[in-house]
Amino acid sequence: MRVVVVVILAGVATAQAQATYKPKPVANLKQIMRSIPYPNSNLIFDVQSKSPKDEMEWKNVENASMAIVEFANLVTIPGRVLENGQPVPVERADWNKYARGLVDAGQACYQAARKRSPEAVIGCTDRLSESCSHCHDVYRDRPQAAAAPKKP
């Protein structure tokens, strides 16, 4: 009889453990760069050459903008690695500043899309591409420089 009780309790504990999910990175940084900001920023940049033609296409621009905003969270959670296995430098102040740039640019594009204004979306695209290039200049295109200890 006692054995049965123990087995049942163990089953409950396992179910509770499975119900809890703690955020943890799965993909490397390059993989999430290719899967999230790359297609979503392209969708926003496309407005430069072709205005959204209906409600659904405008919603797509809104959704892409929110993906950019939320991507800031994915690049700042600890434990992710770059393609080369080095840790993503989430403890660095400038890394977090660049991540913050994604939030600001994505929100600007979101507001522009909500206005249903192609001109406003085109207006946010400079900010959007800068939010990428500011970080890429330092951490992607010159990774050795970023990894080097800061000069006093």
Ligand code: HEC
């Ligand atoms: C906070 C820093 C940061 C921001 C902001 C950022 N990136 Fe990146 N990105 C990187 C780093 C670092 C890599 C290299 C990743 C690796 O080696 O694993 C990278 C790589 C990439 C790649 C892969 C390139 C390849 O070789 O295939 C793409 C695509 C990309 N980023 C797109 C974007 C876009 C689009 C934005 C803006 C909407 C953006 N990134 C914003 C840091 C950033």
